[in-house]
Amino acid sequence: MTIAADKQAFHARLLSIGSDRYHDKHPFHVMLHGGRCTMTQVRAWVLNRYYYQTRIPMKDAAFLSRCDDPQMRRAWRSRIEDHDGGHDEGGGIRRWLRLAEAVGLDADFVASTKGVLPATRFAVDAYVAFVRQQPLLEAVASSLTELFAPKIHSERIAGLLEHYAFADDAALAYFRQRLVEAPQDVKFGLAYVLDHADTAEKQNAAVAALTFKTEVLWSQLDALYGAYVAPGLIPPGGWDGREGVTAAAAAEAAE
Numbered sequence: 392m393t394i395a396a397d398k399q400a401f402h403a404r405l406l407s408i409g410s411d412r413y414h415d416k417h418p419f420h421v422m423l424h425g426g427r428c429t430m431t432q433v434r435a436w437v438l439n440r441y442y443y444q445t446r447i448p449m450k451d452a453a454f455l456s457r458c459d460d461p462q463m464r465r466a467w468r469s470r471i472e473d474h475d476g477g478h479d480e481g482g483g484i485r486r487w488l489r490l491a492e493a494v495g496l497d498a499d500f501v502a503s504t505k506g507v508l509p510a511t512r513f514a515v516d517a518y519v520a521f522v523r524q525q526p527l528l529e530a531v532a533s534s535l536t537e538l539f540a541p542k543i544h545s546e547r548i549a550g551l552l553e554h555y556a557f558a559d560d561a562a563l564a565y566f567r568q569r570l571v572e573a574p575q576d577v578k579f580g581l582a583y584v585l586d587h588a589d590t591a592e593k594q595n596a597a598v599a600a601l602t603f604k605t606e607v608l609w610s611q612l613d614a615l616y617g618a619y620v621a622p623g624l625i626p627p628g629g630w631d632g633r634e635g636v637t638a639a640a641a642a643e644a645a646e
């Protein structure tokens with residue numbers, strides 16, 4: 392096989408992980424985007440997913456701390472800016488808290504990460520540990536689920552706007568902004584992985600890293616589904632569906 396054909400086949404393998412395993416296919420997302428979640432289920436998703444949001448810039452900082460190439464650090468550091476932003480305007484994390492408020496949650500409660508499901512923490516912490524420990528090629532490959540994220544963000548914007556009263560441009564600003572940011576990140580990450588995975592062994596390791604990441608995402612939704620859809624078993628320490636719901640949202644529900 393020529394080098395170009397080998398790269399092409401490797402690229403196709405990476406893309407097929409998205410079509411086989413990305414979390415857009417998870418039943419919880421299907422419910423959420425199709426307007427079939429209760430507000431308690433929507434809140435549980437926002438609250439748990441906040442934990443992922445908080446750990447993304449931490450894993451990117453872990454990544455940067457391992458990079459000895461200034462070129463690479465320069466390309467990677469905007470990811471931290473995207474999520475943390477500046478002191479006054481904030482970034483993705485603050486936009487996520489705006490979504491939390493729009494769904495009727497107290498932002499300080501969500502920011503405390505109280506009530507986050509144990510399995511959400513385990514999955515997200517495993518991602519941070521992976522990026523801290525594994526070879527850089529695998530750390531970059533694990534970020535490539537973002538290849539598939541613009542599609543899910545577009546579907547989510549459309550689905551939430553269509554089906555839920557809380558959804559408007561301010562509430563969904565997080566997702567619109569990701570549609571601008573993610574393609575830049577992924578362009579660099581994909582080129583890096585295609586260039587540096589130059590042996591079958593490295594290609595297999597990159598495929599395994601991307602697969603692992605799809606599992607990190609999928610298991611967060613399994614945890615949500617089990618606790619808040621069926622069988623509805625909320626583990627000790629998991630959000631009870633009431634704490635942190637604003638008085639206004641609780642009153643609206645009681646009407």
Ligand SMILES: O=C(O)c1cc(C(=O)O)c2c(n1)C(=O)C(=O)c1cc(C(=O)O)[nH]c1-2
Binds near residue numbers: 535536539544
């Ligand atoms: O809503 C989603 O489905 C989704 C998925 C992913 C992803 O595929 O990891 C990310 C995001 N959103 C996202 O907003 C985001 O900032 C992000 C960063 C990363 C990463 O691994 O560095 N993934 C994702």
